Amino acid sequence: MHSPLTRRGFLAAGSGLAVATVLPGLSACSALTGADSDPDTLVVHSQLGTTAPGSPTYLAALDRFRKENPGLKVKNLINGDDLAQVYETSRLARKEPDVVMVNLYDKTLAWTDVGATVDVKGYLDDWGLRRRVLPRALAEWTDAKGRVRAFPYFATNWPIAYNRALLDRAGVDAIPTTGDELIAAARKLRAKGIAPVTVGGNDWTGQKLLAQIIQTFLTEDEARHAYSTGDFGSRGAREGIEYFVTLRDAGVFADKAQGLTSDSMTTQFNTQAAAIESAMSSALAKVPPKVARHTEVGGWPLTDGAVHDKPTILRTYTLIGFWISPNGTKKIDAVEKFLRFMYRPDTVTRFIKESGRDMALRSDTVSTDFPLVAAAQRLGSTVSQALLPDVYVPPAAAQPLITATSTSFTRGTSAAKVRAALETAYRSA
Structure with a gap:
């Protein structure tokens, strides 16, 4: 498969870059200059921070992290659907952020293979965080060569x-x-x-x-x-x-x-x-209470001859992960602190309870304030699971x-x- 992340491919993409800025003064240029060389500044590039589900919880988590690590600054870069393209452009200039929070889909499928991000398998083991990850999530983030592309984080049910x-x-x-x-x-x-x-x-x-x-x-x-x-x-x-x-x-x-x-x-x-x-979990979480009260979740109807024996839903554990860039390896101690914090049970619990997010990590917490998300989590064997094609396309x-x-x-x-x-x-x- 031809990689879109060759230098020629990067430049072709960058020439037509359209960045929907969501922070005052943040643009493609600021993304290019966002990788602070200061070892005491961690640069994180994320889709969370504005209206994306989980943004308030994420921003609050960053504030707590800063208070717990007063000597470590965190610069938060935010983009929407164009995040992957902005990151690729910054990587070409060797000014990419240290950590990227994005899903495994489309352009990102090739990142680890071409060195735009690094295999995190060793870090996952060295930091003792593997046990926090659901086995299915780890499998979905592992490529054909056994490399773990990113630290799994958000998952989703899609009934x-x-x-x-x-x-x-x-x-x-x-x-x-x-x-x-x-x-x-x-x-x-x-x-x-x-x-x-x-x-x-x-x-x-x-x-x-x-x-x-x-x-x-x-x-x-x-x-x-x-x-x-x-x-x-x-x-x-x-x-x-x-x-x-x-x-x-x-x-x-x-x-x-x-x-x-x-x-x-x-x-x-x-x-x-x-x-x-x-509706995936993030959409279910947005259903107004007056509508949610008389909404049920289930699977897609089948017909004669179907290979499935029950109506189908989609599930995936690749919605958002923490990718480490080559620049991030130069600040690996700071990256470790950040990921240990984000993997902590109390941090994970807040995403589930406050934002209705499904997680790729182990947790006994239920989305009680998001009844449709919780209902989707309980579907279990009453539905059959179809394959989400994202990682194969x-x-x-x-x-x-x-x-x-x-x-x-x-x-x-x-x-x-x-x-x-x-x-x-x-x-x-």
């Missing part, structure tokens, strides 16, 4: 949220568990002027739901092959695409789903304009797959054209 009050209003007596039941529910909801399933068909939320539905007829190994290679020609993949098209053309998804985003999806569900959404195919997703959610697009769009996304990979 289907059903607004029982809206279903009842439409005369839907039970949560749909089959495709036929879902289609029937969608018709009743539409008759009442309620959108059935809202989804960001124009971004990553739609891409994940599409992948989940396609896997109705795929085993985990078959799904891994399809999303690693872009080969959607197997019988199971073709049947999964056909199932998706059947649901789409039956009106299961909200109108013009191909143009919706994650923001419009959550707005539709949270304002009760739509009855159903595929080649980085070069990640964004083209979003374009293919929008095409797929466009009503009238045949199953053959959906398959072609998905496979075309891999041609540059």
Whole structure:
């Protein structure tokens, strides 16, 4: 696989850099100069700090860390979805931050392999923190060469949220568990002027739901092959695409789903304009209490011949990890203090209780103030788990797959054209 992190690739990306600044004075340039050479200043680059779920808890944790370590300064750099691109540009200039908090997806998949970040396996063991990590999380952060890309931190459950009050209003007596039941529910909801399933068909939320539905007829190994290679020609993949098209053309998804985003999806569900959404933990935590009180979580309905025996959800332990940069290895004592602090049970507990975050670390704490997050944690064996394809999709195919997703959610697009769009996304990979 061609790496996007060659110097030529870095510069090409950097020339079109668009940075959505969220701190006064913070820009691409400040990111480039953010790696303070002062050994008493730790530079952390994160998506947490503004409106991202967990931001208030994270900022409060930084304040506590500073008070406990008065001789160590912490400079906090914040970016949104463009964090990976900003980091890559700063790494090219050898001015990258010491620690990066970001998920394992798209560009970041190649970081450890090309030396943009370091293998943290030795640090995880030397600092005695391995025992704090859930085994499944450690496995997901470990690459094919046995390297641990980052210290695992945030995880997520990704069930289907059903607004029982809206279903009842439409005369839907039970949560749909089959495709036929879902289609029937969608018709009743539409008759009442309620959108059935809202989804960001124009971004990553739609891409994940599409992948989940396609896997109705795929085993985990078959799904891994399809999303690693872009080969959607197997019988199971073709049947999964056909199932998706059947649901789409039956009106299961909200109108013009191909143009919706994650923001419009959550707005539709949270304002009760739509009855159903595929919602990861951070979205579940944002559901207003008056809506959460009559919302249930479950899996995606199956159909005859499915390889799963129960409705499916997604789970992942790769939502946010702590990556150590080459600059970070020069301040490894400071990095160790920071990571020991963030791994402490009391710090982890606050993320769960205050922010409703699922964690990749061991903890007995439950999100009591976030009932839907807690309900998703309790689903257990009542649902089946589909494969989240993020760590298998080649980085070069990640964004083209979003374009293919929008095409797929466009009503009238045949199953053959959906398959072609998905496979075309891999041609540059």
